[in-house]
Amino acid sequence: MNKIIAALALSFVTMTSFGQSSPHDLQFDKLASRWDEAIPLGNGLLGALIWQKDDHLRFSLDRADLWDMRPMKGLHRKEFSYQWVIGQVAKKDYAPVQQLLDAPYDKEPAPSKIPGGALEFDTRNWGAVQSVHLTLSNALCEVKWANGATLKTFVDAAQPTGWFRFEHVNADLAPQLLAPKYQGAVKNAGDPVGGDDLSRLGYQQGTIQQNGNSINYHQQGWNGFTYDINVRWKKVNATTIEGVWSISSQFPGSAVNELATKVTARAAAGNFNKSLQEHSSWWQKFWSKSALHVPDTLLEKQWYLEQYKFGAAARKDAPPISLQAVWTADNGRIAPWKGDYHHDLNTQLSYWPAYSANHLEEAMGYLNHLEKNKANYQRYTKMYFGTEGLAVPGVTTLDGTEMGGWIQYSLSPTVSSWLAQHYYLQWRYSMDRQLLKTKVYPWFKSTAVFLENITIKNAEGHRQLKISSSPEINDNSLEAWFPQNTNYDLALMKFTFSKAAELASELGLSAEAARWKKIFNEFDDFALTANNELMFAPTMAYNQSHRHFSHMMAIHPLGLVKWEDGDRAQSIIRNSIHLTDSLGPDYWCGYSYSWMANLKARAKDGDGAAGDLRIFARAFCSINSFHLNGDQTKSGLSKFQYRPFTLEGNFAFAAGLQEMLLQSYAGFIEIMPAVPGNWKDASFENLRAEGAFLLSAHRDGGQVAEVKIVAEKGGRTRLKLPFKTFFAASNKGFVIKNEGDGFLELTAKPGAVLVLKNGYE
Numbered sequence: 001m002n003k004i005i006a007a008l009a010l011s012f013v014t015m016t017s018f019g020q021s022s023p024h025d026l027q028f029d030k031l032a033s034r035w036d037e038a039i040p041l042g043n044g045l046l047g048a049l050i051w052q053k054d055d056h057l058r059f060s061l062d063r064a065d066l067w068d069m070r071p072m073k074g075l076h077r078k079e080f081s082y083q084w085v086i087g088q089v090a091k092k093d094y095a096p097v098q099q100l101l102d103a104p105y106d107k108e109p110a111p112s113k114i115p116g117g118a119l120e121f122d123t124r125n126w127g128a129v130q131s132v133h134l135t136l137s138n139a140l141c142e143v144k145w146a147n148g149a150t151l152k153t154f155v156d157a158a159q160p161t162g163w164f165r166f167e168h169v170n171a172d173l174a175p176q177l178l179a180p181k182y183q184g185a186v187k188n189a190g191d192p193v194g195g196d197d198l199s200r201l202g203y204q205q206g207t208i209q210q211n212g213n214s215i216n217y218h219q220q221g222w223n224g225f226t227y228d229i230n231v232r233w234k235k236v237n238a239t240t241i242e243g244v245w246s247i248s249s250q251f252p253g254s255a256v257n258e259l260a261t262k263v264t265a266r267a268a269a270g271n272f273n274k275s276l277q278e279h280s281s282w283w284q285k286f287w288s289k290s291a292l293h294v295p296d297t298l299l300e301k302q303w304y305l306e307q308y309k310f311g312a313a314a315r316k317d318a319p320p321i322s323l324q325a326v327w328t329a330d331n332g333r334i335a336p337w338k339g340d341y342h343h344d345l346n347t348q349l350s351y352w353p354a355y356s357a358n359h360l361e362e363a364m365g366y367l368n369h370l371e372k373n374k375a376n377y378q379r380y381t382k383m384y385f386g387t388e389g390l391a392v393p394g395v396t397t398l399d400g401t402e403m404g405g406w407i408q409y410s411l412s413p414t415v416s417s418w419l420a421q422h423y424y425l426q427w428r429y430s431m432d433r434q435l436l437k438t439k440v441y442p443w444f445k446s447t448a449v450f451l452e453n454i455t456i457k458n459a460e461g462h463r464q465l466k467i468s469s470s471p472e473i474n475d476n477s478l479e480a481w482f483p484q485n486t487n488y489d490l491a492l493m494k495f496t497f498s499k500a501a502e503l504a505s506e507l508g509l510s511a512e513a514a515r516w517k518k519i520f521n522e523f524d525d526f527a528l529t530a531n532n533e534l535m536f537a538p539t540m541a542y543n544q545s546h547r548h549f550s551h552m553m554a555i556h557p558l559g560l561v562k563w564e565d566g567d568r569a570q571s572i573i574r575n576s577i578h579l580t581d582s583l584g585p586d587y588w589c590g591y592s593y594s595w596m597a598n599l600k601a602r603a604k605d606g607d608g609a610a611g612d613l614r615i616f617a618r619a620f621c622s623i624n625s626f627h628l629n630g631d632q633t634k635s636g637l638s639k640f641q642y643r644p645f646t647l648e649g650n651f652a653f654a655a656g657l658q659e660m661l662l663q664s665y666a667g668f669i670e671i672m673p674a675v676p677g678n679w680k681d682a683s684f685e686n687l688r689a690e691g692a693f694l695l696s697a698h699r700d701g702g703q704v705a706e707v708k709i710v711a712e713k714g715g716r717t718r719l720k721l722p723f724k725t726f727f728a729a730s731n732k733g734f735v736i737k738n739e740g741d742g743f744l745e746l747t748a749k750p751g752a753v754l755v756l757k758n759g760y761e
Contacts, residue, residue, distance in 0.1 A: 020135070023297070023301065024136055024300070024305065026039060026134040028133075028623070032051040035330040037622050037623050038050055041139060041154060043315065044318035045160055046155050048060065048153070050143070052123075052129070056120040057151070058119070058120050059118060059164070060118050062116045063249060065251075065398055066227055066247070068109075069222065070222045071111070072104050073104055075101065075404045079096070082454070083386060085097055085101070085407065089478065089481045105404045105405040107190055109201055110201055110338075111340075112201075113328055113340060114328070115330055117180060117217055119245065122173075126146065127147045129144070131143070137283065137284070138154075139311070156275055156279045157283055159263075159275070160263055161244050161264065161267045161275070162244065162245045164233075164244075167240050168239050169241065171235040171238055171240060174213070179208060179219065182203040182204070192336070193644055195333035195334040196333060201222070203219065203221060206218050213234060214261070216228060216260070217230075224252035225249070225252065226249070228248050228260045230264045231243055242272040246264050248260040288686075290686045292687070294661075295679050296614070296679070298618065299613050302653060309650060309651075310353065313325035313647065314366075316362060317368070320347060320369045321347065321351070321647060322341050323337055324336070325647055336646065340403060341400075342395055343419060344415070344418075344471045345471065346647075349649070350647055351422055353652075353654035356687050356688050360429060360430050373399055376399055376401060377392045380402055385453075391416050392415045392416040393415065394410040407476075408471060408473075409471040413450075413451070413454055414488070416443075416446075416447040416450065417447055417495060420443055420496055420499070421557060423439065424503075427503075436507065445500060455493070463519065463522040465493075467483065468486045470548075470550040471548050472550075482540070487527055487536065487537065487552075491526070494520060497516045500512075500513075532571040532576075534552055542576070542583070543583070545585060547591070549596070552577075555572075557598070562602075585637055585638050589630070589640055590627045590630070594612070598655055602674075604673055606660055613656055617653065620637075620638075622643070626645045626647075627645065630643055659674065667718065680699070691717045693709055693711055693748075695709055706756070708753070708755045709734070710753050711733070711749065711751065711754075714748050715747075717745075717746050717748075721742050721744060723760075725760070726756050729756065730755040732754070
């Protein structure tokens with residue numbers, strides 16, 4: 001077995017062995033002293049952050065559906081109308097729009113995600129912490145103190161519970177259950193980034209009651225919403241205690257959730273070790289889905305940490321990943337940007353890595369959420385746009401209700417188009433025809449109907465929006481609106497109609513396919529400078545450093561302008577990236593570096609992609625791997641030096657590394673299309689390609705040595721040969737046709753397996 005196969009095997013076995021540590025783990029010699037550096041645990045529904053507040057061990061507890069769902073005050077009025085906004089833009093009287101549709105988001109504390117509470121343990125007499133270790137293989141956190149006391153804790157991967165076990169302690173040790181400070185003087189208000197004080201929500205402080213070795217906290221929120229946190233514990237022996245906690249929520253008019261007290265009582269009938277074993281089995285299955293090894297230890301470790309956070313934050317039957325997912329700020333304040341769902345970038349980037357990393361089951365939580373809220377989106381579409389079809393607000397609550405904010409993105413007409421790409425990716429990577437028929441195509445069709453209804457033909461006969469924008473370009477000013485399609489809106493609309501036609505054809509709906517293709521052909525080309533650089537809009541070149549690469553949507557993620565299309569496309573891609581780089585990262589966030597790495601990977605620039613990923617991991621992440629948006633090194637990598645925590649940059653990082661190792665968006669599979677020249681050895685296992693093919697490959701001494709392809713659903717694909725000569729070392733169910741131009745056409749039965757090896761000419 002050569003060294004690269006051995007390295008991958010070691011990495012893969014380490015990550016899937018029960019309780020085994022690895023170089024990717026989080027390991028510290030002390031507990032974090034702030035919440036955004038804490039050890040993160042989660043299961044998509046519940047989350048915990050393990051840290052030290054003052055001289056107490058603290059568990060910050062969270063649940064994904066803890067929400068204040070009050071309507072945004074002052075938003076829903078007669079002026080809440082797309083046509084009214086168009087009129088105000090035409091009159092160049094934009095101040096009323098800012099005041100009525102944007103300002104409420106900043107002024108009002110809710111709607112908002114809210115925190116749960118906390119557990120604290122008095123550890124003052126235990127001496128200094130000697131080690132803190134998060135084992136990624138089974139998501140177990142262990143803390144050891146100088147006096148020999150040990151904590152083991154995890155959030156159960158498959159049950160709505162969290163567990164803790166203290167060994168070598170006085171067994172009279174008891175947790176203290178603490179409530180968020182919903183009462184008190186207001187010191188911070190009108191600050192969506194830093195977060196308003198929780199006391200602005202106006203709640204009465206909840207009740208905390210203890211009954212023996214059980215404590216329950218009951219909190220009333222807005223309009224009948226309530227939640228409970230329950231913790232119960234028991235002595236195992238004279239020096240060991242273990243306990244379990246849970247959070248339950250209740251929304252009026254919705255199905256009743258099982259109370260936390262019942263959940264913990266049932267769990268406590270078992271024990272810590274039994275639950276840990278079942279929990280570890282879930283994580284073992286998760287880690288078996290994919291693995292990789294690259295000769296850059298910083299990037300490899302960060303990728304495994306991102307995969308871990310994805311496994312901790314995403315489930316098919318839980319709310320999707322919001323800005324902070326299950327790790328809402330524990331600082332007495334509302335989370336940055338209200339912890340909400342931002343669909344102008346944040347939710348989308350959070351799911352980028354799911355597809356090729358082979359985590360389609362967890363990714364379904366995103367689509368399930370969108371499907372659940374579809375009727376609410378249709379209400380909004382009629383209310384704001386005054387038409388049929390499907391639009392989605394760019395900033396929403398848990399149930400998809402609009403929240404306002406800068407309306408160029410918070411009320412953008414192309415949000416449902418970007419969300420449609422995730423439906424498309426779920427279909428292309430799974431080839432689930434039932435999903436295509438019942439969810440994917442209906443979403444595209446409704447979005448296409450909506451866009452057909454609100455677009456017009458201009459004097460040149462091209463279809464366009466009456467007013468168009470590019471997220472956050474020119475901020476929330478009159479100048480943020482353009483009389484022509486921006487490249488952002490244009491890319492999303494062209495993507496919608498192109499893929500709607502493709503999917504309709506796949507389903508045999510020829511008339512509908514022809515309709516969507518006709519409309520697609522009515523759109524103009526992308527706006528370019530004389531130097532083949534993508535512009536914001538026909539009247540505005542890319543002329544400023546900006547965090548959102550909205551002008552390059554056509555390159556990535558949408559893949560409408562492909563490197564594989566030839567010289568002109570390559571010129572557009574190369575020059576657009578170069579211009580963006582040359583104007584500098586002054587106003588980039590961490591996620592900008594992650595996104596740029598994906599763009600450079602599409603441009604086959606492995607060195608550039610790896611360089612941007614290294615900057616992200618080194619300068620824009622907390623010690624626990626959380627993306628903090630600003631340059632934490634203060635070394636000129638961005639003028640943003642703040643630290644609001646959001647997750648999209650983390651997951652876009654993972655997608656970027658995957659994009660360097662495997663691409664399949666252009667109609668064929670390409671192995672290691674964008675690895676740096678000095679990466680002589682690299683490997684991956686079970687990365688997923690479009691068409692539901694699973695790929696494993698290793699590169700040895702600068703050459704791809706072996707490729708394994710598993711056809712999950714069967715069907716046809718094309719492979720760009722990563723070697724000059726090859727032979728099939730094993731073939732079970734594939735028909736191979738050598739096209740003679742460096743490509744193989746592969747036709748497979750379901751479950752077919754093919755192993756190709758380098759002939760080393």
